[in-house]
Amino acid sequence: MRSQAPQSIRSSNPFSSDDDISDDEEKQQDYIQTTKPYEEHFEKFSQQFNNYIQKTKDLDQKYQIPLGDTPFNILHLNVNQQVQKQGLFDVNQTDNPFYDKVSATFTYLDTEIGKITEVFESKILNVISMYGERALDDFQDEEEFPLLDGQAEFEISKLSPIFKQSLDLIKKIMGILHNLINQLNIIYYKKNDLHKNIFKNVELNSVFQTIGKGLSVVYVLDCAINQNKKIRDHWNVYKRMIKIIQTEPSKFGSDPKTVKRFEKNIARLDKTVLSGACVQAVLEQNYDANKSFTSDQLKQQNLCLLAKNKDLIELFENYFKQQVVFYNDILDTTSEVQERKDLLYFLCTYAFFRKVFPEEQDKKIYKSLWTLQKKSPVLEGHTHIFCYVYKFLRYVCPLSKSTTLDPKEPEQFTKLYVQDLDIQIPKKINTFYEDFCYWISRMESILTSNTALATGDKSKRDRSIKIVEEYTSYRVRLLIKALQMASQIKQMITTNLMLHINEGIGFTPQLIKYVVKGIVMLKAIESVYISKIEAFQPHMLLKTLVKQLLLILGATYEKLTKADYKQKKPLYNEFRAAIQNVIKNLRGPITSLKISTMEFALNFIISNYITEKKEGQDIKFIFWKIKTVSQFQYNISKATNCSFLFWCKDILPLAIKQFFENPSQSKRLIYLSQAISDTLPIVKATLHLQNPLYMYETFKEEVITTFKDEYLTPLTRQIEDFLRIQIHAMLIDKVVGKNPFKDEMNNIKKLLELEQIQFFDVIIDIKKEIQNQLNEKFYNLNVLNMHDMETYEQMRVLAKFYFDVNLINVYIPSQTIEQGQLDILQILRNIPTFVDTYTYNLHNQTFTQITTESKLVQTIGIQQISDSIRTHGLGILNTTVNSIFKYVAKKIEILSNLLYDELILQNLIREEKWFQENKMQIDGYYPYERAKKLSSTLKRLGVSKEGNTYLDQFRIFITQIGNALGFIRLLRSASLNYCSKSIEFLPYQIDSEDSFLELAKQAMSGQATTKAAKELDDILLQLKSYFSSGTDYLKRIVSTMSKYAQSESQNHFTNFHILVPCLTLNYVTHALICKDKIPIKNNVNAFLCNDGFIIGIAYILKLYNLEEKFHLIHWQEEVRKVYKEELESIKEISQADTTQISTHRLQQMQLENGLSIKKLESNLYEYNMFFNTFQACKILFREDPV
Structure with missing residues (x-):
């Protein structure tokens, strides 16, 4: 074992x-x-x-979703965002407590500044930058089209928490700066023991950068506020609103104390964050903690006033001189990474120095800084916020006395710089492209594959280790090269674009071409890195770098230990502690907290007191590589982030069109889509709109529409033209077909190689979109000419053969369901528009569209609705009726509010009172002249924005109600039509008591047959129930609404019947005007019949039980009597003795009388049509069955 x-x-x-x-x-x-x-x-x-x-x-x-050659990274590790479990004192533990305390102090302040900067960049600046932006569909110029009342106040109020958070963070920055500068004042005072023993040999340059970093976010905030004019304008409106509230707090649900406290907060924000001069306010603060001490107290405590600390002044000046040399050497070189960002920190540090030490005005340093704008006139603050160097130096830290500066006129120099950059950008982009091609070939080589580490010589361990170190060093160089390229390309592109926008210089197509090429390279660098991330794991690459640094630090530490031993006193205690700190933190994961700690320690290590200049430079360079590699994924994502495209979205159509015009580069469009998607965090940071995601949705729709207009639609058109020419070439001799082996055919195929593309969260399948467009177009064209079916079939086959585009068969059968132009669901979704743009005919139950500028007029009747019910099923009836019922109830409520107006109600009450008092004298006939007089009175009450009087508004609302009720009647008739057609083939036994289910059970049928029989019974029962005449939706609506109508809140409707004569006069006049428009060309808003108004009158009279009252005023008889008398009087005048009248005058009188008779007869005809239709409408609402 x-x-x-x-x-x-x-x-x-x-x-x-x-x-x-x-x-x-x-x-x-x-x-x-x-x-x-x-x-x-x-x-x-x-x-x-x-x-x-x-x-x-x-x-x-x-x-996986195939998105070209772009890799899909499943496990995404962001090193910069890993959780830090170690505390501040865990990374500052050496055998020197004093050093640990100093290091922990400055490290903590640096990390706090870093956190504040992150909050500003990730949240605050995005929100402020997006303020005032409008979506494409509601975009408007506020000068020409002012916002709605209260909209500006509402939008700016949503940013109040952001402004308050900014103010709190600025206060925190001020506290940190106060702490930093006073710490420096103590340790760099020559009479202080710390300075004598330690810090006179140490330059804490990292602390100066922390100061600049803290001030830079404040200055960028100022630039964001000053560049966004709408913030200031809306803020001024908001302040005026507060003053209005202050006069009457109770009216706005507040009290004077709360309003006063709120006004103080607003005033504080106005003087700080919203002033656009926060950085000046921060710099003007008193940062000297010793200013309150007397000279005796300062001597006793070995302290010094900040402004008189010559050692600290000398330290600052040395730092400035070193940095000026450094930036002059590094800017516009291939080694540049984020030095332009650091240059803004440097300028802020200089401004802080000038304010803290106001008497120190070294003109040489100022001139050197001023000259730096020759290499970089603007510095990136945040996305599209760029800071001008000359504006910073001129307004933030100007010299008290004028001096000769170069350039003399920075404004003119900036414009010349843009012109020169436009000339140089093609050459520079091409140079970058050559470097990019070389870099990408190296990234694809065997040295960057995982198998490379397994090809070492196994014979000797030392040789194997050396090979591994060579491989990792090579990979580190590739990463650094990628970061340098990406940073320089982005810096050049953003500087060029933003200077063009800020200086008001237009974009040329040539410029856009190279800008897009640079953007493609940025996203390609990021994609290649992600695809090779397994071979470029930071922890693996850091081992070699850490080993190199440990070797140098170990030798230095040993040298210091021997020196202390020989001198027999700890001369280098703190320096050895700094080396211990770095060595300890290198042995473990490299985190942001450790990097901040080690950066402070390097101030001690690279001091000329303990290391040679070359050795210090080597240590600094290796540590820079360690920092870069450990944060590489964060740095490369930031360097390749193209969120600035949101502010340059006008170039997107030309950018996409560029890929369409260069088919060989069509696959690179994926990288442009990734660049556009980088704008997501900024677009979603919109807070001022009522719906924060509305901006994102509309911008996404705008991008997709642009892509379709500039790429998809032209490509579809090319394919269609190619197919048509190929087909017509076979049918027509004079038409020459296109050669499928020539460029045009190949170009189409190359454009189709971009199979899918993703914009934000939407994935567009190129071929599917083309198929849908061609299918729709071929189908619509085939409908007009059905005999062309074979031609389109041949085009479909060619599309599949040449382009692998699968089109559907466009054959259209001769028997189809005809639903017309409007489907019942479409009407249901747009009921208000439908009842407003269509007129109803009671007798043939059709809706006809009111004429528009179009030459066609749409109609919809029983057959179309019946076919629509056949498509969607009978279940849609109840849903439709319920929706229309809610609409009618809403309109009744609006009508009630309009009738409740005192001006109208008083006139109706007065007219009703007069009629009741004089009923006997006028035989119960409401006089025609009284109706005309009342109409004139109501017309004089006012006119709406659309030019409608009160009577016009009554007529419109009542017509809408009547049209809605007419559609319910049409719906019922259509459902009966559908049911009658459905059951016409059923046997007569359908009405018998036997059912198919009982018959199936008697026949001992199987379970499936029994289930089918039951379902058939249910269907037949449903058809019978719908076919029965018992379901009258109109009567149901009357009965349902009657409880509401009879309530006490609707008592003002009791005099509505006296308003009907006025409405009749208004309706007849309007109907005659619209009918007279029909023979005229461009007859807009013309119609023949509008029975919806009459149905609405009948419905309201029935609903409020006013039918009897209306009948008692005998309005129908009164109108006919008046017109009959007028006709007879004119005829009598015509038949009178005309012997004493001249022939010319007689002809003129006959013509006038003829016109008068014609007009009266047409009016009387219209009134008769109204009254006859009204009598028919009353039948619809009768309670007894007909």
Whole structure:
């Protein structure tokens, strides 16, 4: 057994040797033997884990969504987001308590700044950046189309928590900065023992960067506020609203104390976060903790005023000089990664120095910083927020005295920089593409595969280890190269795009071409890394880097220990503690907290006091590689993140069109879709809209629509044209077919190679979309010309042969269900639109569309609804009736509120009172002239935005109610039609008491037959019940609504009958106008018949028991009598003696009388139609059966 365990271990280790086993290995074998139970459990777990991985891969292969060549990463590990279980003091444990305390202090402050920065970048800045953005369908210019009342206040109020959170974080930053600068003031005071013994030999440059990092987020916040004009505008409106509330707090459900406290908070936000000058306010604070001490107290405690600390000033100035040299050397080189981001930190550190030490104005340093904008005039703050170097230096930390600066006019220089960048971008992108191709070929080489580590020389262990180190070092170089390329490409693209937007310079197609090429390279770098992530695991690569750094640090530590021993006093105590700290933290997982701790320790280690310059540079470079590799997945995702595309979405149509015009590059469109999907976190950060996800949904729809318009639809058109030409070439001699072996055919095939593409959470299958479009088009065209069926069949075969596109057979059978243009479900979903745009005919039960600009008018009748019921089943009847009942009830309520208006109600009460008082004198006939006078009175009460009077609104609402009731009647007639057709072939025994179920039981039939018989009985019973005339939905609606109508809240309807004459006059006038439009060209809003209004009048009179009251005013007889008298009077005038009248005047009188008679007869005809139809409508609501 002892010989088997070592053999299994050796077989699994490619670097072990079968010939040479040392004593240590023998001891290890003994140890393995004694821990055999643990090994067995491990083997079981290993086997289970491998089985799980294999099953996962099998499932992935079986069910994966093919998205071109882009890999699909199942297990995604983000090193930067791993849970840190170690505390701050766990990573700061050496044999020097003083160093541990100092290191823990500065590390804690640095990590707090990092957390605050993360909150700003991941949440606050996204929300502020998105404020004011509108979805595509409700986009409007607020200057031309102002927002609705209260909308601006509502939207800006939703950002109040964000503003408050920003203010709290800024206060926290101020506290950290106060702590940092006072800590530095103490340790860098020459009379302090700490400075004499330790810190005079140490430059804490990492602390300066922490200061700049904290201030940079405040400045970026200022830029975000200043660049978003809508925030300031809406905030001013919001403040005015608060002042209005302050005058009458109780009216808004508040009290003066609460409003006053709220106003104070608003004022605080207005002076800080919303001022757009937070960074100046932060810098103007008093950061000197010793300012309150007297000179004697300062001497006693060995303290110094911050502004007079010359040693600290010298430290800052040395740091600035070093960094200026560094940025001049690194910017615009192939080694640049995130130095432009760090440059913003550096500028903020300089601004902090200038405010803390106001008397220190070194013009050389200022000029050096000013000159840096020649290489980078703008610095990325966050996505589309870019900070101008000259604006920062000019407004945040200007010199008190003017001096000569280069460039003199930075605004003009920036425009020239953009023009020069436009010229250089093709060359630079092509250079990057060459580097990218070389890099990707190296990534695909054997040196980056897992099998490469198993090809080492097994003869000697040292040789094997050396091979592993060479491989890992090579992979580290590839990762760093990827990060450098991605950072430089993104920096160039974003700088170019944002400068064009900010400076108001348009995009040229040539520029967009190279910008898209750069974006494709960014996402390709990320995809290649993900596909090779197994060979680039950070923990594996870090081992070699850690080993290199430990070798140097070990030698340095040993040298310091010997020096202390020789001097017999601890000169290098803190320096050795720093090395101990780094060595300890390197032996374990590299986390963000450990990196922050080790960065502070490096300030001691790379000091010229203990290391040579070259040695310090080597340590710093190796540690930078360790930091980069440990956070590589986070860094590469950030470097390849293309969320800035949301602010450049105008280029998306041209970008997608570019791939369509270059079929050989169509597969690269996948990378553009991934870049567009990077905007997801920003789009979902929209808070000001009522529905936060509305922006995301509309933007996603906009992107998909753009893709279809610029890629799918043109591709479908190309395929259709190709198929048509090929078919017509066989039928028509003069038409020359296209050569399937030429470029056009190949281009279509290359465009179809992009099988699927994903935008956000939507996956588009290219061929399926093309099939759907062609199927729809071929079907619609075949409907118009059914004799072309064979042609389309041939095109379908060619589509399958050439492009593997499966189209359906477009053969249309001659007998189909005709539902018309409107289906019952479509009407049900749009009841308000239907009753408003269609008119009802009572006698033939049809709905006719009111004329529009279209040349066609749609109609729907019993047959169409019957066929629709046949499609959906009888179960849809109750659902439809219930929906219409709710609609009618809602309209009745609106009508009730309109009638309850005091102006209308008082006129009706006065008119009813007059009629009752004068009933005997007028023989119970309500005068026609009184009706006209009342109509004129109601017309003068006001006009709506659409130009409708109160009577027009009554007519419209009543017509909508009547049309809805007419549709219920049509629905019942259609259901009876459907049922009659369904049972016309049933035998007459259907009405007998025998059932198929009883017959099946008597025949001793099987279970399946018995079940079928029962279901047949149920179907026949249902048909009989629906066919019976007992279901009258109109009467049900009357009975259901009668309880509501007879309630005390509806007493104002008691005088509605006196309003009917006015409504009749309004209806007849409107009907004649619409009928006169019919012969006219472009006759919009014309109709022949509108019985819906009459049904609505009859329904309301029946519902409120006003039929008898309306009958007693004898309105029908009064109208006929008035028109009869007018006709007779005109005829008498025509028959009078005309001998004294001239011939011309006589002809004119005859013409006028003829027109008057024609007009009166047409009016009387319309009134007769109304009254006859009204009598017919009353039958519909009669309680006794007819």
